Amino acid sequence: MNTKRLRLPLDIVMTLVSVVMMGGAYLFPDDIVHEILGVSLFILWAVHVTLNRRWYGVVFRGQYNARRVMQTVINCGILICVIFLMISGIILSNHIFTFLGIEIGLGFARTAHLLASHWYFLFMSLHIGLHVEMLAGKIKVPREGVPAIILRVIFILISLYGIYAFVTRAIWRYLLLQQQFFFFDFERGYILFALDYISVIILFTTAIHYLNKLIQQEAA
Numbered sequence: 001m002n003t004k005r006l007r008l009p010l011d012i013v014m015t016l017v018s019v020v021m022m023g024g025a026y027l028f029p030d031d032i033v034h035e036i037l038g039v040s041l042f043i044l045w046a047v048h049v050t051l052n053r054r055w056y057g058v059v060f061r062g063q064y065n066a067r068r069v070m071q072t073v074i075n076c077g078i079l080i081c082v083i084f085l086m087i088s089g090i091i092l093s094n095h096i097f098t099f100l101g102i103e104i105g106l107g108f109a110r111t112a113h114l115l116a117s118h119w120y121f122l123f124m125s126l127h128i129g130l131h132v133e134m135l136a137g138k139i140k141v142p143r144e145g146v147p148a149i150i151l152r153v154i155f156i157l158i159s160l161y162g163i164y165a166f167v168t169r170a171i172w173r174y175l176l177l178q179q180q181f182f183f184f185d186f187e188r189g190y191i192l193f194a195l196d197y198i199s200v201i202i203l204f205t206t207a208i209h210y211l212n213k214l215i216q217q218e219a220a
Contacts, residue, residue: 007051008138014044015128019197022121026184032095039096042086049079066215070208074126081120088113114182118174125201129208155206162203165196 020027021037028034049056059072090097091109128135135141142148166172173179184193 006047008135010044010048010051011128011135014041014048015124015201017041017044018121018124019194019201022117022197023190023193024182024184026186027190035089035093035096038085038089042082045082065219067212067219070212070215071130074123074130074208077123078120078127081116081123084112084116085120088116111177111180114174114180115177118171121171121197121200122175122204125204126208128201129205130212132205132209155202158199159203159206162199162201165199166203169193169196169200171200 017037017040021034021041024034055075064072088109090100091102091105092113093100136143141151170179170183174182
């Protein structure tokens with residue numbers, strides 16, 4: 001079976017589910033939907049790790065340059081966040097995992113879930129940025145000429161808006177645990193919420209992409 005064909009659709013689905021879940025349970029009339037999506041995302045990550053098991057198998061082998069250190073920190077960061085999200089999600093579960101009868105650690109679980117979800121969001125964005133070149137090749141994005149210039153300008157403009165969204169949505173406060181409870185602005189609605197978070201993904205994706213290119217140029 002050619003697993004390479006699964007990677008791009010899998011990554012797209014995982015990213016979309018992640019953005020939806022960043023809205024917490026506010027989007028759905030019943031929080032069981034959030035739990036189902038959470039379990040689904042964990043399964044997708046298990047598949048993702050399985051498809052990329054060779055990378056994890058050589059983590060402690062070979063020499064490390066700046067790019068490999070950056071990639072390892074990002075990938076391991078994602079893995080740690082996913083583990084904490086699943087553990088805290090099981091503790092907080094009101095439906096799927098209630099049969100376990102866990103009644104302790106709720107305060108820790110809420111804090112861990114909020115913190116891990118936003119660091120996961122950040123690491124996921126950086127992870128995408130490391131693979132922009134590969135993704136661009138798969139979907140045949142123009143790399144030269146006017147179309148390429150237009151695309152770069154669009155991504156830069158979206159990234160600038162991403163800075164605004166990063167600040168106004170107070171994502172930095174969640175990352176530093178300055179905000180211990182998730183706040184959803186119902187007046188602005190979920191569509192704008194999703195667009196803001198997507199713009200933040202593009203911000204960090206673009207930033208790490210150009211940092212990666214700079215590191216590669218210096219190493220050449």
